[in-house]
Amino acid sequence: MTILQVQNVNKSFGGLRALNDVNLTVKRGSVHAIIGPNGAGKSTLLNCFVGRLTPDVGSVMFDGHSLIGRAPHEINQVGVVRVFQTPEIFGDLTLLDNVMIPTFARRDGAFAVNLWARTDGQAAVREKAEHMLEDVGLIAKKDMIASSLSRGDKRRLELAMCLVQDPKLLLLDEPTAGMSRADTNNTIELLQRIGGGKVTKIIIEHDMHVVFSLAERISVLAQGTVIAEGDPAEIKTDPRVKEAYLGGAHL
Amino acid sequence: MIKTISLRQDRLLFLGFCVAVLTMPLWMKLVGAGYPDLLQKFAIYGIFAIGFNILFGLTGYLSFGHAAFLGVGSYTAVWSFKLLSMNAIPAVLFGTLAAGVFALLIGYVSLRRSGIYFSILTLAFAQMCYNLAYSVLTPITNGETGLQLARNDPRILDRLFVQAGPGVPDVNLFGVQMFGYNGFYFCAVILIIAFYIALRITRSPFGMMLQAIKSNQNRLKYAGVHTRPYALAAFVISGLFAGLAGALLVVTDPLAGAERMQWTASGEVVLMTILGGVGTMVGPVLGAILIKYFENIFSSFNSQTLHHFFGVLPDMLEKVAVAVSGLFVGEGWELTLGVLFMLIVIFLPGGLMEGIRRIAAALSRRAAPVPPVERRYAK
Numbered sequence: 001m002t003i004l005q006v007q008n009v010n011k012s013f014g015g016l017r018a019l020n021d022v023n024l025t026v027k028r029g030s031v032h033a034i035i036g037p038n039g040a041g042k043s044t045l046l047n048c049f050v051g052r053l054t055p056d057v058g059s060v061m062f063d064g065h066s067l068i069g070r071a072p073h074e075i076n077q078v079g080v081v082r083v084f085q086t087p088e089i090f091g092d093l094t095l096l097d098n099v100m101i102p103t104f105a106r107r108d109g110a111f112a113v114n115l116w117a118r119t120d121g122q123a124a125v126r127e128k129a130e131h132m133l134e135d136v137g138l139i140a141k142k143d144m145i146a147s148s149l150s151r152g153d154k155r156r157l158e159l160a161m162c163l164v165q166d167p168k169l170l171l172l173d174e175p176t177a178g179m180s181r182a183d184t185n186n187t188i189e190l191l192q193r194i195g196g197g198k199v200t201k202i203i204i205e206h207d208m209h210v211v212f213s214l215a216e217r218i219s220v221l222a223q224g225t226v227i228a229e230g231d232p233a234e235i236k237t238d239p240r241v242k243e244a245y246l247g248g249a250h251l
Numbered sequence: 252m253i254k255t256i257s258l259r260q261d262r263l264l265f266l267g268f269c270v271a272v273l274t275m276p277l278w279m280k281l282v283g284a285g286y287p288d289l290l291q292k293f294a295i296y297g298i299f300a301i302g303f304n305i306l307f308g309l310t311g312y313l314s315f316g317h318a319a320f321l322g323v324g325s326y327t328a329v330w331s332f333k334l335l336s337m338n339a340i341p342a343v344l345f346g347t348l349a350a351g352v353f354a355l356l357i358g359y360v361s362l363r364r365s366g367i368y369f370s371i372l373t374l375a376f377a378q379m380c381y382n383l384a385y386s387v388l389t390p391i392t393n394g395e396t397g398l399q400l401a402r403n404d405p406r407i408l409d410r411l412f413v414q415a416g417p418g419v420p421d422v423n424l425f426g427v428q429m430f431g432y433n434g435f436y437f438c439a440v441i442l443i444i445a446f447y448i449a450l451r452i453t454r455s456p457f458g459m460m461l462q463a464i465k466s467n468q469n470r471l472k473y474a475g476v477h478t479r480p481y482a483l484a485a486f487v488i489s490g491l492f493a494g495l496a497g498a499l500l501v502v503t504d505p506l507a508g509a510e511r512m513q514w515t516a517s518g519e520v521v522l523m524t525i526l527g528g529v530g531t532m533v534g535p536v537l538g539a540i541l542i543k544y545f546e547n548i549f550s551s552f553n554s555q556t557l558h559h560f561f562g563v564l565p566d567m568l569e570k571v572a573v574a575v576s577g578l579f580v581g582e583g584w585e586l587t588l589g590v591l592f593m594l595i596v597i598f599l600p601g602g603l604m605e606g607i608r609r610i611a612a613a614l615s616r617r618a619a620p621v622p623p624v625e626r627r628y629a630k
Contacts, residue, residue: 088470
């Protein structure tokens with residue numbers, strides 16, 4: 001069953017055609033990778049899903065909702081949650097606060113005047129957040145200030161902030177960029193373990209090791225167009241993909 | 252903000268605050284400020300700064316126009332005295348509400364921008380309010396002269412119960428006159444209520460969202476939170492506090508002038524908050540007390556007080572000491588404030604509260620060798 005349907009999406013910046021008639025179908029519960037060389041339009045496409053960019057033409061339907069022209073918080077509230085390329089966290093709050101904030105946002109909606117209750121009296125929210133921190137292995141640091149974390153830990157914290165919202169669709173923009181091999185493997189393991197089967201994931205990634213460890217389906221984007229789509233085995237052997245990556249050079 | 256603060260600690264903090272405020276007439280005497288006129292100013296500007304801190308300290312929006320709400324509160328309160336009753340309660344209520352309505356309008360427009368552009372927008376709005384009050388709206392504000400009470404004001408509610416006497420009646424609270432210490436205790440009780448409300452807001456999920464806006468607004472949007480109504484609510488709450496302070500100013504002295512809305516008055520509350528400690532609970536009140544203390548005490552020093560103070564020195568030295576220090580007192584009190592402000596911003600960026608925290612940490616380290624928080628997590 002389809003959860004995300006992208007049809008004929010076009011986006012130009014001035015004279016540059018960043019996306020050219022992109023079509024994409026993502027199955028519910030699957031892990032779908034979008035790969036492609038630099039400048040292929042991967043991040044542009046992702047930004048069209050989360051309300052940062054509005055496509056010039058085309059439609060993006062998620063679970064019966066159109067995502068076009070919606071504000072970021074509305075898109076989050078229908079269940080599309082995004083992990084950023086560089087970890088975006090609340091740097092001067094504690095790890096626990098960092099995870100409790102999205103938990104409140106999921107429980108109370110986009111806006112709630114909840115100014116007489118005490119935060120530390122919200123046991124359910126607190127427990128859910130602590131449970132999530134435990135899942136990503138950060139529970140021992142829950143009272144630390146988030147900006148003091150290492151880059152790898154910041155990523156894990158951000159992942160916890162996203163997963164605690166029980167997303168229907170999780171968008172991961174290069175989740176292992178800038179990570180050591182060990183951290184990358186940890187992240188892969190974490191992504192395999194968490195939300196498996198229930199949470200649909202779209203991963204944008206350069207690292208083929210990550211892509212082939214996680215993805216069930218892969219779309220290859222080059223110069224703003226989907227040039228190939230298939231399961232990992234098909235993509236590995238597809239000559240068009242080789243050409244896009246290697247610029248048509250014969251090896 | 253760093254550690255989760257327990258309910259018990261908050262109760263202690265609130266209790267300590269109540270005691271400190273209510274006994275202010277006693278301990279302020281030690282520093283020569285134990286008279287009601289000044290004490291009630293401490294309380295009133297404390298309220299102003301507490302409210303401002305909800306916007307600036309928690310939400311991270313620096314407004315340069317909050318004096319406008321103070322002024323609106325004052326004018327509305329005077330009109331409540333003139334038209335309705337000399338009772339302080341309706342004046343305070345209407346003053347607060349009118350400022351809230353103004354804050355809603357100005358906040359709605361200003362919050363379309365953030366950072367420096369937001370600050371400039373609020374500054375522009377406040378200057379507009381000031382100029383309107385000063386000239387265009389003279390029928391409502393009585394322009395340059397300031398809005399005053401008059402003997403033949405209607406005072407509809409009062410007239411129902413009492414015959415108009417000779418002269419202007421006094422501001423009262425159901426018969427209790429708002430002079431001297433009565434006025435101070437009225438303001439002190441409201442300061443305590445305001446502090447309690449601010450404490451509840453800070454510790455609530457709502458307050459947590461405000462802190463998240465300050466920390467990373469973009470992240471919060473992508474976490475599904477509509478940030479603008481939160482920021483607007485914070486703006487309106489701080490506007491309500493400012494209006495409350497403005498109304499209390501005329502409860503204790505029933506006169507409202509346009510200069511109350513000038514940009515220097517807006518800047519003053521920024522200074523108060525930074526001096527005391529941005530984002531702390533008690534800091535803004537300390538800052539307000541400090542600035543009002545300097546304004547009233549240091550400005551009242553003259554060369555005679557200085558001669559008296561330096562009397563023990565030899566004549567030559569005394570003359571030099573008086574000449575130099577004379578620059579910093581009397582008319583030059585703002586010079587002292589400026590120096591103090593520079594020192595605090597450079598050496599204690601967290602304001603007076605950071606100083607207090609450092610002293611407390613140093614003392615507890617001497618008493619029991621507990622490693623400071625940072626070191627415990629250093630590994």
